[in-house]
Amino acid sequence: MKSAKPYIEKNKERFLDELIELLKIPSISADSAYKKDVLKTAEAVKKQLEKAGCDSVEICETPGYPIVYGEKLIDKKLPTILVYGHYDVQPPDPMDLWESPPFEPVIKKTELHPEGAIFARGSCDDKGQMYMHVKALEYMTETDQLPCNVKFMIEGEEEVGSESLGWFVERNREKLANDVILISDTGMIAPDVPSITTGLRGLSYVEVEVTGPNRDLHSGLYGGAVANPINVLTKMIASLHDENNHITIPGFYDDVENLSKTERDKMAEAPFNLEKYEKAIGINSVYGEKGYSTNERNSIRPTLDVNGIWGGYIGEGAKTVIASKAFAKISMRLVPNQDWKKITELFTKHFESIAPKGVSVKVKPHHGGQAYVTPIDSLGYKAAEKAYEETFGKTPIPQRSGGSIPIVALFEKELKSKTILMGFGLDSDAIHSPNEHFGIWNYLKGIETIPQFYHYFTEMSK
Numbered sequence: 001m002k003s004a005k006p007y008i009e010k011n012k013e014r015f016l017d018e019l020i021e022l023l024k025i026p027s028i029s030a031d032s033a034y035k036k037d038v039l040k041t042a043e044a045v046k047k048q049l050e051k052a053g054c055d056s057v058e059i060c061e062t063p064g065y066p067i068v069y070g071e072k073l074i075d076k077k078l079p080t081i082l083v084y085g086h087y088d089v090q091p092p093d094p095m096d097l098w099e100s101p102p103f104e105p106v107i108k109k110t111e112l113h114p115e116g117a118i119f120a121r122g123s124c125d126d127k128g129q130m131y132m133h134v135k136a137l138e139y140m141t142e143t144d145q146l147p148c149n150v151k152f153m154i155e156g157e158e159e160v161g162s163e164s165l166g167w168f169v170e171r172n173r174e175k176l177a178n179d180v181i182l183i184s185d186t187g188m189i190a191p192d193v194p195s196i197t198t199g200l201r202g203l204s205y206v207e208v209e210v211t212g213p214n215r216d217l218h219s220g221l222y223g224g225a226v227a228n229p230i231n232v233l234t235k236m237i238a239s240l241h242d243e244n245n246h247i248t249i250p251g252f253y254d255d256v257e258n259l260s261k262t263e264r265d266k267m268a269e270a271p272f273n274l275e276k277y278e279k280a281i282g283i284n285s286v287y288g289e290k291g292y293s294t295n296e297r298n299s300i301r302p303t304l305d306v307n308g309i310w311g312g313y314i315g316e317g318a319k320t321v322i323a324s325k326a327f328a329k330i331s332m333r334l335v336p337n338q339d340w341k342k343i344t345e346l347f348t349k350h351f352e353s354i355a356p357k358g359v360s361v362k363v364k365p366h367h368g369g370q371a372y373v374t375p376i377d378s379l380g381y382k383a384a385e386k387a388y389e390e391t392f393g394k395t396p397i398p399q400r401s402g403g404s405i406p407i408v409a410l411f412e413k414e415l416k417s418k419t420i421l422m423g424f425g426l427d428s429d430a431i432h433s434p435n436e437h438f439g440i441w442n443y444l445k446g447i448e449t450i451p452q453f454y455h456y457f458t459e460m461s462k
Ligand code: BES
Pocket: 125, 126, 158, 159, 160, 161, 162, 185, 186, 187, 200, 203, 367, 401, 402, 403, 404, 405, 406, 431
């Protein structure tokens, strides 16, 4: 495979413009007010896949948002790569913290992106990274170098749990048959430290509701004599971690995979600067489970975090009130061998059991998924390693990520194939946060590296 560099250099402006157009559509899957835009984005992706050289592209209806499926099959005897990505994005709020509107992309230089970065919701997660694959396909078809078969499956519900994708995969095993799955929806350590993601955490996401009195009460007339749902909820939540920051839910750690000392030592070799890490997010110290390093805490260890908490009076001024109800959204990041359904049950049972008299508790599960690890001796991993060596001039470091793409474990179960996670984002790209951005250098480097993966994977499959 010839280097895509000259082609990229020649088409760079168009590659950027096309991505910018895609980023202008607010495909927020969580908010039904944006339904039209989500559907419009699916159409736009379809059009671009056709232009890039797919022989057929369909918008596949599901009980939820559609899946864009495209393929270019050149020879049955050659391997097939299935590319997965998502065209939906996270809600942009809090809006007032964006320096430029989330759906009006602008290019700005930053310390880590001296060549400029595109600021927009979805630029890195995942429209920008997904679109690298569309442009890589364009390069290979335009220059007559596509070495194998390719299938694209781009969904619109990743940010809300990929429910319809599970439905779709179960019904289309044959259509989706492949030799390897390729995803760019993760990150890498640094532009000069390429890495391949070898693990993702699982997830259990629940919402809890604590109810006290049947109406909001005067906090003077009743205060002290009835359980205050907000006081109770915060106390219950606080009790979910002990003084060493271990999670206190009985049985929570039972199935956790313990890494050997050799594996942990190997992990510790990855470059990491604690001071820079703290500075980048404006904290004066890291915090977490006793006995583990920062990199271990956010990758190989399970966690429990409150993502949102509300109740009572939060308007201007002061109102004296004891709320009838208090709520919280809680996520648990899980590691290999922990079953998310079992964890959800353990959480529910425990949370109900620690509720004091005077309140009632409801736990509502949202969504979840299993963790994933992939070996570094698979054909796919080796091909990816070669591809990075070619375009970065360095061997990439295998790295477990703390994030979740729950559908990856399901792919392995249903389609029996390994997933290779070639991420080009940086942790500092602010995915899910205000001012999300994606480096232009990273975007183009991805487009350059992906065709090399196709090449080496095909070669090594012979
Ligand atoms: N692309 C992310 C996951 C990710 C990001 C993994 C960076 C590793 C590194 C994905 O879109 C995402 O946000 N996943 C959600 C889970 C989903 C079920 C809502 C997450 O991790 O919170």
